[in-house]
Structure formats: structure tokens, C-alpha cells
Amino acid sequence: MSDAIKHECGIALLRLKKPLSFYKEKYGTSFYAIQKMYLLLEKQHNRGQDGAGLASIKLDMEPGERYISRVRSNKTSPIQDIFSQINARINEELEDRPELANDIDAQKKEIPYLGEVYLGHVRYGTFGKNNIESVHPFLRQNNWMHRNLIVAGNFNLTNVKVLFDDLVRLGQHPKEMADTVTVMEKIGHFLDDEVEELYYNLRDTEGLSKKDASPVIGERIDVARILRRASKNWDGGFAMAGMLGHGDAFVLRDPAGIRPAFYYEDDEIVVVASERPVIQTAFNVPFEEIKELDPGKAIIIKKNGSVSFEQILDPLERKACSFERIYFSRGNDASIYQERKMLGRTMMPLILDELKGDLENTVFSYIPNTAEVSYFGMVEGAQDILNQQKQERILAEKEHLTPEKLQEILSKTIRSEKITIKDAKLRTFITDDSNRDDMVEHVYDVTYGVVKPTDTLVVIDDSIVRGTTLKKSIVKMLDRLTPKKIIVVSSAPQIRYPDCYGIDMAKMETLIAFNATLELLKDRNMYHIIDEVYAKCKAQEHLPDEEVINYVKEIYAPFTDEEISDKISEMLHPETVKADLKVMFQTVENLHISCPDNLGDWYFTGNYPTAGGNRVVNRAFMNFVEGKDARAY
Known part of the structure; x- marks a missing residue:
């Protein structure tokens, strides 16, 4: 992706089903789980590099013995840092x-x-x-084992203020209005209720003391009931994981399936992670044995090792995040790999129209590194078209075909090259703004000598958010190759709306598609639409989320996709660039064809999968109009 966007998080939950001695005997180490957790987190480092954390629970410890450990880091390489700390503690104990x-x-x-x-x-x-303090897992401590709660998640909730106010009405004092704190306190409140109810029942009906009741409470805690009560009003996308101090564990997925969660179970382990290949790699298990957690369901692992799946929230229409498929998740997932290839392949008819069928004078390439797989699909699509052209020419000339002529036709190939190379070592440290822009221009290097002045250069990117790097760096660098025309292809549709479920795209004014539409409104004396939409959004401020309509769609309604793309091309064309520039985008229809099981497309269409999404997009638009540099949720 040329415009890097921060996003999401990654979770990994691991439960050993056997005694530690089993893993020592079979795998040669009692630290088997720690080694596997390192793999599970390291293989998800693409999902977050701002911080990392790990918590562990020891089962069946006596009162007074330590049973919870937690380590967190926000250093430059946080995963390596937390495991360095863990290894240092382990080695210290073994040496002493x-x-x-x-x-x-x-x-x-x-x-x-x-x-x-x-x-x-x-x-x-x-x-x-x-x-x-912002790094997961979060810990809610208590002297009673089963009241300890550890929570980590890949999520954003759109209605944190409402949930925060609910806690205040209960008489609580949450330390801050953050979704993680709010979620933890919500679950913790109903965990406390559950434990108290069980204790009084055991005391009154079975005469058990607090000490004798403690293990029985652990056995009887109804995790599903706690989650149903806690998550009743959550609005957002989430894969929420947690552990209770005595050993129960869970992962709950949002009812629209926005955020991903995969699991695997055998007689030795239960593991849940944000990506399927992570589990495949860490435990060397087949693709088909790793399952996806259904929307609205929780996988619940009791202290005794039993595993159950409970429907916690009524499922909504499945709207799994398509950005996971386009960009975020690792491309070595078998299905994601094929979907990304299809995203590139389905762009070829549109590209061919723009080329007017001329594949001979076209060079295909990609912007490294996440667009590489869609590039393969694009080139395969180009090859199919070229083969069809060869066939048509052979049939047309069959009466006069000579071996030499046939060889000439068959020798035509798709010209595909690695044109752009990202210079990861270059740092734009210069403080002067004009000089910094000059340095930004050199973040990418190009391969010289493979493009002719008569060529069109087609370069695919997985998505275009702001367009800043394209304009300031990539297009300028490509122009040094002196092509006749540069076509930048986005394998994702135009990003028109903010995300509120975990991707760092919260402000309308950062989106190139939105800015291009504003320019079109100005060009055609239609800017009054902005005021009209603002008034409609403002009028909904005090409505419940379920009644809010996304009126921001009306800003885009007067224009075709092609008109907005053309304006984007104009805006991203630097004055110094001599080549013609065309920016092309995937269609929403082809996105759905390419990624049929992940139809979450709200950032492209404005069709938010939860009620809170419409409130967020309207608020983001009002922030823009009011000149507020603030998030909408």
C-alpha cells in the first residue's frame, strides 16, 4: 500500500489440555506454550507494531501462590522485548x-x-x-481468584460514551472513557454479579465456606451468561478475548463478523488467533482443520478443558471486513491469496479499455509489497487477453499463415517488470518542509531501461487512501522512466467513508475520493449540497443510532465513479510530471465477486453494518464542515 494506514490488532489465545509434563516428554520442553505464543504473535506482527503483551494463568495453584503473570511493551520491537523479558526471568530462576x-x-x-x-x-x-497503559492485555485484579479478569481484543466500539454512562449509572468509577476499559469493566461487573450470586447460593443451600466455595464457583461460572449481559449494547466490530483467574477463557466475535477470529482444537491444545495461517504455521496443521468462529458466537474453554460454542449475540448480516482480504491479513492464507489474485484479474477489462487494446506497448508492474499478489492476477488476466488476441489473429490470417508469421504471433508476451523498489532505509528526517518533500520523492527507487517513451506503464496498488505518497513520490519517480502514460490501478474501490471498526481512517478530509468530490462540487457550482447534507446530519444528532441515516452518501450521488476517478487523476498529477496520468479503481461489484465471503464494504459504499456506523460518518462529516480536528467516535 502506498499510503500506509494503521489498523486493527492481533489476538492469540492458547490453552494447553495436558499437564506440562506431557509437553516436556513429547516436545522436549515444559516451555512449549511460551514458544508457541512467540510464534503466534510474531506471525501477526503485521497487525500491530505499537505494542505487544502476554498474560498467563497457572491452574490449580494454592491460595497465596502466584498464578497470573503479565508483561507488556511499547518499545520499538515490542514482541521481541516482551519475550526477552520472559526469557530473562525464566533463565534467572533456573540459574538460581x-x-x-x-x-x-x-x-x-x-x-x-x-x-x-x-x-x-x-x-x-x-x-x-x-x-x-494502552497496551493489552488489560488486567482487572481481585483477591478472589475467579474475579480476576484479563481482556485483550481486536476491536473498536462506536458507542463508548453510552457504555461509559451505563457504568456510571451502576455506581462505578471507570478510570477513563476508552473502549477497552469500558469493555473490561462491563464484563467485570457481570462477573462480580455471577460470583456473588453463586457464593450466596452455595453458602445458603450447601453450607460452604468462602474457601470451600471458591473451586465450586469456578466450576459453575456461566461465562456465556456473563458475556450476554455484558455485550448486550456493544456496537462495533470485535474479536474479544479474555481469561478468568481460575482458568476459564473465551473469545467472542461481533455479530456482523467484522473482525476475524479462527480456531483449532485437538486433544493437546485449543488455540484462537486473528488469522488462519498463523495457526497453520505455529502448529503445522492443515488449512481445512482450522475453523472460523461464527459471528455473534463465543468459543468458551472451561478450566476443566471442555470447549463449547455459544450464540451470545443474534447474528446480523455477515459483513466481514474486505480490507482484511485486500491488504491487512497476511497473503499466505490460501483463500486470501486467490482473492487478491482475482482482484487484479477483474481489473483487466477496465485496463484494456483504457489501453485501447494495445498490450504490445504496455509494461505491467506493482507498488511493493502488498500489491504483489493482485499484480499476479492482473498479469494472468492480461495473458488471457493476449492469448485471445493471438487466437483471433491466427484465425484471421489462417489462409496466408507461414511458419515465420505464426512464430511472430506466438512470440508476443506480456511485458511485466518490477519497476518500483521501496527504499526502507531512507528516512525523511529533514525539518524544512520543502526539502522534506524532496526527500519523500525518493522513498521509492525505479528500475531503469525497461520502459520506452512509446509505452504505457500500468502499476497496481492494493488501495489508495490519501494519495499523498503517489503524488509526492511514486508518480514522480515513474515519470523518470519517460513513459507516454502512467496508469495507477487500485485493486480496491474508492475509499469514500471513514472506518469506525478498527482501521485508522477516521477523518473525511484525509480521503482523496472525498476531496475530489468536493472539487467536483465546486467546479459545477453544486457546493450547496455540502450545506444541505450538513443540515440533515445536524438534525439527527439527538436521534438513537437505529434511526440515523447516512446522508453523506448524497455528496457522491451526483457523480459517476469515472468522474470522481478522473478528478483524482487530475489532483494527483504533479505539475512536473510529463506523462499522462490515469488513476483507476476496482468496482464494488468486482470486489464482491473477488471476495464473496467478506462483503464488508462500508468504507467504499457507506453501507455500515451496525447502527453506530451511520452516526459516526455523519459526525465525521460535521467535524469537517465545522473545522474540528477530532475523531468521530
């Missing part, structure tokens, strides 16, 4: 206590982080906060 080396029970008792239940997290700070 050599008798622990072969005593697994003593290791579990004395060595931190050595347990049976683990929750890990990598994060991007979509609100710009990157202090250590």
Missing part, C-alpha cells in the same frame, strides 16, 4: 535454582509465565495513544 531443571511441578510453582492458559496481543493505537 538448578534443582528446578527436571522438576516440572516445581517449575510451574516457582517460574513466572509457565502455565496452561495464555493470552497475547499485538496492537496499533488507532487513537494515537501509545503509552504502556
Whole structure:
């Protein structure tokens, strides 16, 4: 992606089903789970590099013995940092206590982080906060084992203020109005209710003391009931993971399936992660054995190792995030790989129209590195078209075809090259603005000698958000190759609306499609539409979310996709660039054809999957009109 956008987070939950001695005997180490957690987080580092954290729980510890460990980091390489800290603690204990080396029970008792239940997290700070207190997992502590709650998630909620006010009405004092804190306190409140109800029942009906009641409470806690009560009014996209101090664990997915969650279970482990290939790689298991958690459902792992799936929230129409397929998730997932190729392939008819059928004088390339797979699909589509052209020419000339003529026809190939190379080592550290722009221009290098002045250069990107890097760097660099024309192809449609479910695209004015539409409104003396839409949005401010309409759609309604693309092309064409520039976008229809199971497209269409989305887009637009540099949620 030329315009890097921060996004989302990654979760990993691991439960060992066997005693630690089993893993020592079979895999040669009692630290098997810690090693696997490192893999699960490292293979999801693409999902967040602002911070990382890990928490572990030891089962069946005696009162007074430590059973929870947690480590978090917001350093430059947070995953490496937390595991360096863990390894240092482990090595320190083993060096000081050599008798622990072969005593697994003593290791579990004395060595931190050595347990049976683990929750890990990598994060991007979509609100710009990157202090250590913002790093997951979050811990809600209590002296009673089963009241301890550890939470981590890949999520954004649109109605945090409403949920915060609910907690205040209950008499609580949440430390801040943040969705993670609010979620944790919501679950914690109903966990407390559940524990108290169970205790009084055990005391009154079975005569148990607090100490004797404690393990029974752990067995009888109804995690599904707690989650149903806590999540009743959540609006947003989420894969929420948690552990209770005595050993129960869960992952709950939002009812529209916006945020991803995959799981695998056998007789040794249960594991949940944000991406399927992460589990495949870490545990060497087949693709088809890893399942996707259904929308609105929770996977619940009890302390005794039993696994159940509970419908916590009524499922909505499935709107799994298509950006996961286009860009965010790793491309080594078998289905994502094929979908990205299809995104490139389905662009070829549009590209061919723009080329007027001339493949001979066209060079195909891509913007590294995430657009590479869609590039393969684009080139395959071009090859299919070229083969068809060859066939038509052969049939047309069959009466006069000679071996030499046939060879000439068959020798035609698609010209595909690696044109752009990102210089990862270049840092734009110069403070003067004009000189910084000059440095930005050189973030990408180009390959010289493969493009002729008569050529059209077609370069595919996975998506175009702001267009800043295209204008200031990539297009200028490509122009140095002196092509006749540059076509920049986005395998994603035009991004017209902000995201509110975990992607850092919260402000309308940062989107090139929105800015291009504003220019079209000015060009055609239609800017009054902005005032009209603002008035409609303002009139809805105090309505419940379920009644709010996305009126921002009316800004785009007067224009075709092609008209907006042409204006984007004009706006992203630097004055110094001599080549013609055309920016092309995928269609929403072809996106759905390419990614049929992930139809979440609100950033392209404005069709938000939850009621809170319409309020957020209207607020984002009002912020723009009012000149407020603020997030809409």
C-alpha cells in the first residue's frame, strides 16, 4: 500500500489440555506454550507494531501462590522485548535454582509465565495513544481468584460514551472513557454479579465456606451468561478475548463478523488467533482443520478443558471486513491469496479499455509489497487477453499463415517488470518542509531501461487512501522512466467513508475520493449540497443510532465513479510530471465477486453494518464542515 494506514490488532489465545509434563516428554520442553505464543504473535506482527503483551494463568495453584503473570511493551520491537523479558526471568530462576531443571511441578510453582492458559496481543493505537497503559492485555485484579479478569481484543466500539454512562449509572468509577476499559469493566461487573450470586447460593443451600466455595464457583461460572449481559449494547466490530483467574477463557466475535477470529482444537491444545495461517504455521496443521468462529458466537474453554460454542449475540448480516482480504491479513492464507489474485484479474477489462487494446506497448508492474499478489492476477488476466488476441489473429490470417508469421504471433508476451523498489532505509528526517518533500520523492527507487517513451506503464496498488505518497513520490519517480502514460490501478474501490471498526481512517478530509468530490462540487457550482447534507446530519444528532441515516452518501450521488476517478487523476498529477496520468479503481461489484465471503464494504459504499456506523460518518462529516480536528467516535 502506498499510503500506509494503521489498523486493527492481533489476538492469540492458547490453552494447553495436558499437564506440562506431557509437553516436556513429547516436545522436549515444559516451555512449549511460551514458544508457541512467540510464534503466534510474531506471525501477526503485521497487525500491530505499537505494542505487544502476554498474560498467563497457572491452574490449580494454592491460595497465596502466584498464578497470573503479565508483561507488556511499547518499545520499538515490542514482541521481541516482551519475550526477552520472559526469557530473562525464566533463565534467572533456573540459574538460581538448578534443582528446578527436571522438576516440572516445581517449575510451574516457582517460574513466572509457565502455565496452561495464555493470552497475547499485538496492537496499533488507532487513537494515537501509545503509552504502556494502552497496551493489552488489560488486567482487572481481585483477591478472589475467579474475579480476576484479563481482556485483550481486536476491536473498536462506536458507542463508548453510552457504555461509559451505563457504568456510571451502576455506581462505578471507570478510570477513563476508552473502549477497552469500558469493555473490561462491563464484563467485570457481570462477573462480580455471577460470583456473588453463586457464593450466596452455595453458602445458603450447601453450607460452604468462602474457601470451600471458591473451586465450586469456578466450576459453575456461566461465562456465556456473563458475556450476554455484558455485550448486550456493544456496537462495533470485535474479536474479544479474555481469561478468568481460575482458568476459564473465551473469545467472542461481533455479530456482523467484522473482525476475524479462527480456531483449532485437538486433544493437546485449543488455540484462537486473528488469522488462519498463523495457526497453520505455529502448529503445522492443515488449512481445512482450522475453523472460523461464527459471528455473534463465543468459543468458551472451561478450566476443566471442555470447549463449547455459544450464540451470545443474534447474528446480523455477515459483513466481514474486505480490507482484511485486500491488504491487512497476511497473503499466505490460501483463500486470501486467490482473492487478491482475482482482484487484479477483474481489473483487466477496465485496463484494456483504457489501453485501447494495445498490450504490445504496455509494461505491467506493482507498488511493493502488498500489491504483489493482485499484480499476479492482473498479469494472468492480461495473458488471457493476449492469448485471445493471438487466437483471433491466427484465425484471421489462417489462409496466408507461414511458419515465420505464426512464430511472430506466438512470440508476443506480456511485458511485466518490477519497476518500483521501496527504499526502507531512507528516512525523511529533514525539518524544512520543502526539502522534506524532496526527500519523500525518493522513498521509492525505479528500475531503469525497461520502459520506452512509446509505452504505457500500468502499476497496481492494493488501495489508495490519501494519495499523498503517489503524488509526492511514486508518480514522480515513474515519470523518470519517460513513459507516454502512467496508469495507477487500485485493486480496491474508492475509499469514500471513514472506518469506525478498527482501521485508522477516521477523518473525511484525509480521503482523496472525498476531496475530489468536493472539487467536483465546486467546479459545477453544486457546493450547496455540502450545506444541505450538513443540515440533515445536524438534525439527527439527538436521534438513537437505529434511526440515523447516512446522508453523506448524497455528496457522491451526483457523480459517476469515472468522474470522481478522473478528478483524482487530475489532483494527483504533479505539475512536473510529463506523462499522462490515469488513476483507476476496482468496482464494488468486482470486489464482491473477488471476495464473496467478506462483503464488508462500508468504507467504499457507506453501507455500515451496525447502527453506530451511520452516526459516526455523519459526525465525521460535521467535524469537517465545522473545522474540528477530532475523531468521530
